[in-house]
Amino acid sequence: NIPQATVRRLSLYCRYLEKKEVEGGNFISSRELGDGIGTNAAQVRKDLCFFDRFGTPGRGYPVSFLRRRLLAILGIKDQTWRVAVIGAGKLGCALVGYGGFNRQGFEFVALLDNNPEKFGRVYGALRVEDSARLDEIVTRRRVDIAMLTVPAPAAQGVLDNLTAVGVRAVLNFAPANLDIPAQVAVRNVDLAVELEGLSFFLVGLRSR
Amino acid sequence: NIPQATVRRLSLYCRYLEKKEVEGGNFISSRELGDGIGTNAAQVRKDLCFFDRFGTPGRGYPVSFLRRRLLAILGIKDQTWRVAVIGAGKLGCALVGYGGFNRQGFEFVALLDNNPEKFGRVYGALRVEDSARLDEIVTRRRVDIAMLTVPAPAAQGVLDNLTAVGVRAVLNFAPANLDIPAQVAVRNVDLAVELEGLSFFLVGLRSR
Ligand SMILES: NC(=O)c1ccc[n+]([C@@H]2O[C@H](COP(=O)([O-])OP(=O)(O)OC[C@H]3O[C@@H](n4cnc5c(N)ncnc54)[C@H](O)[C@@H]3O)[C@@H](O)[C@H]2O)c1
Ligand SMILES: NC(=O)c1ccc[n+]([C@@H]2O[C@H](COP(=O)([O-])OP(=O)(O)OC[C@H]3O[C@@H](n4cnc5c(N)ncnc54)[C@H](O)[C@@H]3O)[C@@H](O)[C@H]2O)c1
Known part of the structure; x- marks a missing residue:
């Protein structure tokens, strides 16, 4: 391991x-x-x-x-992974617009939300679709990885839906302690860790 | 070191x-x-x-x-660091709304942009202000750390402005190779690294 x-x-x-x-x-x-x-x-x-x-x-x-x-x-040599973003809010839409993912072989194939007001909006090459169609979209577009950019209370429900339709790898941004089924990998992102590297540096600067 | x-x-x-x-x-x-x-x-x-x-x-x-x-x-025990976000776009606005920073002692004190259409918009507890006033805002609000959420071509210019007014720690999200002055710490965030941990897992799953 x-x-x-x-x-x-x-x-x-x-x-x-x-x-x-x-x-x-x-x-x-x-x-x-x-x-x-x-x-x-x-x-x-x-x-x-x-x-x-x-x-x-x-x-x-x-x-x-x-x-x-x-x-x-790492699985990124001459190989492309198909990514769905769940939660077409500020963070989700910023992520689909970031070119750094494509460069490494991650292609966005779906941007889903449960708020009908968002359906049809276009970000990058994607149009926001209804997350109620998750099952059909994950299967038809052969989604490998999902990004969770929904509010914390919605995260567990969305994760359960994703694993039920066969998604085995999830990048989670929501600040929630998720119950992760076996055979599924969830990576949690917490950008506060990056800031702590900077506060460490500033403490060092002050004590010199 | x-x-x-x-x-x-x-x-x-x-x-x-x-x-x-x-x-x-x-x-x-x-x-x-x-x-x-x-x-x-x-x-x-x-x-x-x-x-x-x-x-x-x-x-x-x-x-x-x-x-x-x-x-x-780490400098986060009973201590608060004052953070300014430069670039009030999708990513910048999602970051100021994330409660995880506050919990660790990082307080957002400014959200700046150079597009007049954005001035005055409210996100979380902040109102978007003109980045031309960077000097006065950094000094008056005693900004310790800046987050760069501007497009890549603008990043170097903004970094130079920040270091000129005394900011010594920067969290950079823009995909640009920055020229970093001495005595300044810049941490670059590349969320693609997180996805690569998942592609590694999926490769392992497939080969079993
Ligand atoms: N980990 C980090 O460092 C970090 C940084 C910033 C934001 N966040 C987190 O990311 C998440 C998104 O932040 P944001 O600023 O984009 O929020 P937002 O409110 O702008 O977007 C959330 C979106 O999710 C949608 N949504 C809600 N429930 C849903 C469901 N069950 N199925 C599908 N879509 C659903 C909403 O309609 C909305 O469009 C939040 O949980 C926030 O705390 C984390
Ligand atoms: N590192 C990562 O993992 C990651 C993920 C997503 C996005 N990004 C990057 O983050 C940046 C922001 O992305 P976004 O989706 O929010 O873009 P966006 O276009 O929605 O927002 C950019 C904002 O910056 C403002 N701006 C431009 N030049 C400026 C300047 N000189 N001074 C002040 N403000 C200025 C614009 O007016 C706009 O409001 C981009 O560089 C993008 O590539 C990085």
């Missing part, structure tokens, strides 16, 4: 390797890769050992080869 | 310890704390060693005491 934190670091290694590739780098040491994402050489070696022996002692890791292998491990 | 990844884990430890406190736990082992956030016992000990010797061998860490110390280290 691979720790979630390791998987997250694979994403960060990919981004750093992409930068390195653009700069024309051929090999990279575990020390540089570790420093590049805010961890250390030992953690890099430990993470990569879960998957394969990628480097050559003394030379380091081949940049392009490693990046392609990590993209494949 | 503390790695960013360690600081991020402190936030996750705090959230897990909070849950444990609610359940009535008095002590916790580094193994349980590690498992709880998707890492391991050795990483927990290594992270906490940067700050102090918190545990007692054989008994583990005192839950409430450790949580309070970590909140203080």
Whole structure:
């Protein structure tokens, strides 16, 4: 079983390797890769050992080869995942408009809401549709992943509907403790964690 | 110099310890704390060693005491940070409406935009104001942190304005490679990383 934190670091290694590739780098040491994402050489070696022996002692890791292998491990090399957003509010509509998802192989195929006033509105390439049609839309458009951008009280009900129609992976933004069925992965986003990295920095600045 | 990844884990430890406190736990082992956030016992000990010797061998860490110390280290124990959001679009307005920030000690004090059509609109407790008044607003309201939710081409210009008026910590959502002045911390958010954790899970599900 691979720790979630390791998987997250694979994403960060990919981004750093992409930068390195653009700069024309051929090999990279575990020390540089570790420093590049805010961890250390030992953690890099430990993470990569879960998957394969990628480097050559003394030379380091081949940049392009490693990046392609990590993209494949993350499931985003030459593969597209179909994403439905449930909750066409401010956050949901901002997410469908963000180009960063497409670049990594995530394509939005549905934007659903339960408020009839929103039906038919267009955001990016999507038109808001009725979440009552979830079952038919998930099946017909082969949805792989759902994003939950509904108010907290609605989140559990929506999650139950999604797992009932076969969706196995959910990115949850609603601040609710969800009951997660077996065989389903739910990742909770809490952007306050990002701000705490900044308050930590400011405390350090003040005490100097 | 503390790695960013360690600081991020402190936030996750705090959230897990909070849950444990609610359940009535008095002590916790580094193994349980590690498992709880998707890492391991050795990483927990290594992270906490940067700050102090918190545990007692054989008994583990005192839950409430450790949580309070970590909140203080993160700068969010009995302390409020004043946040300005630049870019009153879909994302910016969704962020000011999210209660999770307040709970952790981050208070929104300004919501700025450069589009006159938006001035005066109310979101949560804030009224959209003209970003041309950034200098006066940052000073008068003692802004500590700024969130950048403007389109990518505008991000560098806004960052330069912010650092010129003394803001030292920025949470950036715009997909732009920013030139960051010394003594300023910029954290970039890329929600695609969260989706990649889910594609990794789905690849695993398919290969079983
Ligand atoms: N995790 C974070 O860091 C973070 C940041 C910002 C917002 N949020 C959260 O994201 C969620 C959305 O925020 P927002 O600002 O977009 O809110 P919003 O009110 O603008 O949008 C919510 C939308 O969900 C729809 N909805 C409600 N119940 C539904 C249901 N059962 N099925 C389908 N659609 C339903 C509403 O009609 C509305 O359009 C909230 O839970 C908020 O707390 C989280
Ligand atoms: N990092 C992520 O995961 C993620 C997710 C979603 C969106 N985004 C990004 O967040 C940003 C905002 O997205 P959105 O959907 O809210 O866009 P939006 O177009 O709805 O909002 C942008 C707002 O910025 C304002 N603005 C433009 N230039 C400005 C300037 N110089 N000073 C002040 N205000 C200015 C506009 O008037 C508008 O109100 C975009 O860069 C988008 O790519 C990132």
